[in-house]
Amino acid sequence: MIMQNYIQEALRTAAGGTPHTDKVPAFVLLELLLARVDTNTDIDAAKKSLFYGKAPTLNMESIRSSGPYQDTENASYAPVDFNVLHGVVGIDTEAAELVELLATAIQTGEPIDSGRVVDESGDLLWYLAILFDAVGINFEEVMEKNIQKLRVRYPEKFSEHLALNRNEAQETAHFH
Template structure:
């Protein structure tokens, strides 16, 4: 499935009103917090890494991101494409600490 297909299929479950953008932004923050909490429990509390939980929470984050893009009439694939292009400019040889410390902001 490509990003634009995902965006359109996900939009089928969006409950819309005049506050869609705010709802999606707050939902994104909440779901990101749940993802981070799962990672915190693994990293600091001795829990097993729960991959099913990670997939579920990452899916929720992805849903909210796709719907913010949908609201703004931005093809979700464009978000992914521009992010990869930015990373290629910043780190043409892959990530390194040196490249990170000395990169120019664009």
């Protein structure tokens, strides 16, 4: 599948209409976005130390003693390909940079600069390329399978009912 066809197919299933802003006030979304930006500061620092050798700025002891999760003390890098890890963590940190642009716009009332979207989206694309290469897949295959999934979910077009009532097994059958 070529990119132009993917975009057409993706737009076919895009949600239209007015968002339900009465259900999620702007301050609630902003709080969640800002929390995500905070987390990203630490994840990005970890990425830069792990892959670029930067001196760690994280407080390891504080993370060790106050981490909220259970069963992390036996964590190991062993099962993970480092190119996969680099790709996934990079996708996350670059997505969070887009989140930061959005949070700033909501907070300041200034629209997002499209140049910044190009910049961060390019970074995101770069990490996707790293991940796809590490896993042995390609953009064409990913685009095709994504559209197949959406065709199962929305045979005609997007609807809120279909978005909320999915048959996950049927949708993902062609991935395996």
